[in-house]
Amino acid sequence: MRRKDIILYCLLTIVVLGLMILGLFLGSVDIRSFDENSLYIIKHLRLPRVIMCVLSGAGLAVCGAAYQAIFRNPLSDPYTLGISSGAALGAATAIVLGLDVFFFSIGGFAFSFALLTVWIIIRISSVGNRLHITTLLLAGISINFLIAAIISIIMVVNQDSMDKIIFWTMGSLSGSKFSDIAIVFPFVLIGIIIIRIYARELNALLTGNDTARSLGVNVERTKKLILFFSTLMIGVIVSYCGVIGFVGLIVPHIIRLLVGSDNRRIIPFSIFGGMIFMLVADIISRTAIAPSELPIGSITAVVGAPFFIYLLYNAKKKLNQ
């Protein structure tokens, strides 16, 4: 590892810790003194929330980088491809069926539906052995439409579950508990490690399937493995944090501008980038209209959607293939 990178990682760690501490003290209730009440809020409400923020940010950003390489599409992100929405539909289904009492059942449903979404968009957009870039995005966007419609129907039919379900469609970190973190953490950790291990293969995949194969990459196996673990991460993150869009789009792009296109550097730096982006978004969501809260998904979308349009505008020549 380059010495310069180590210094950067240290600096980024300090920034992340600083923002986490800031996140502990900012919010609808002002922390003026360390009385029992404030300590309770910090320890049991804000600390798990801040940690969940960091976990989901890292996971979403790394997934975005992985999807961009696997689908060979700079506009890929768990949200733009409809995969997060698929996971949300899975979670909503589990709740409506009354399965949310079982440990892991929401996460399991979220993951299965997310994987099903991946399969569907690949089926729709494959032309021969290539993924058609424009069709891939259209497939993702149409799946988002479809799922939004299904979720609203589910909500209207099951009025009593509405509050629970609405949480998935907008994204929220407010209910995070330490027990949730204990589940999310290992999935995010394993996912990131696997994706980092295959970072060099992801570089090769960016140059196309045939080329990657001729360079010695086991293309099919690598793609399946990366898709499985990144989608697993998405399933778990969505089932605890809801749909938070565009993090996986914005962060790897900014990191790429800063450190270049090598995924061996993009992935570690995206971990920090995702953490910082989510911490800032979370702080804004809690302070902008305090004492009320904005859904965090709306904050990331306000930044992310224009960025998506900007990339689409820049890429339109290439998309026209």
Add this chain to the structure above:
Amino acid sequence: MKEVINDIILEVNNVSYSVREKNIIEDISFTLEKGGFYSVIGTNGSGKTTLLRCISNSIQPTKGSVKVNNKLINKYTPKLLAHKISVVSQHSEFLFDFSSFQVVMMGRMAYQKLLQTDSEQDMTIVEQCMKKTNTWHLKDRSVKQLSGGELQRVMIARALAQQTPIILLDEPVSSLDIHHQFEIMELLTKINKENNTTIFIILHDLTLALKYSDQILALKDGRLIYFGKTKEILTQENIQELFNVRADIIDNKHIIIHNNESI
């Protein structure tokens, strides 16, 4: 003429590839010898690229088999096959800004373990390959900013970094101007002579095929109709049969093509 070229390195046996019952290539068999320079010619749609993709294991032949060093290519792991065969395609698309150096370094992937960083040896090999292809001065430039000729030289440097006894090239010069076409062909000849690398190249330009290759494979409608020494294959009658044009061959060096109607 090169000496001792009777080691068979690649063997194609009765290979057919069909899509929806329609044969793209049909019952093709030939062998390549170590250190040979082979050009593949034929009209568009005659199956040249499909044949190349069967040899590089990008697609599985519907029938028949391909062997490298007497071992079926689908018995090789992807990594080990990448020690034997490297591929240069007509167009290389890059979504993001990789530097030329990074792209050539990708040629070393097949020799690296997961998570292993690029070793001193890899660095040295990449530097040598880039110097040989006259691309070392481009090492920090993004591959997206290179001209067509520069990019093809970088792609050839990557194939060299793979250190394979066989390089397959799919029309590497078709989108280049005449000067750069010769530059690439001279480079390939140098690699062929100095490293004894087997070159298997799809060419559109018959003059280039005549000037540079030892042997010619001629495809028509998915079948290998001629295979043999360049001068024996590139005759007026054969070119008429293959491309339906009239050709005059002057001094065994130049080919002048006429429309059938003219003259």
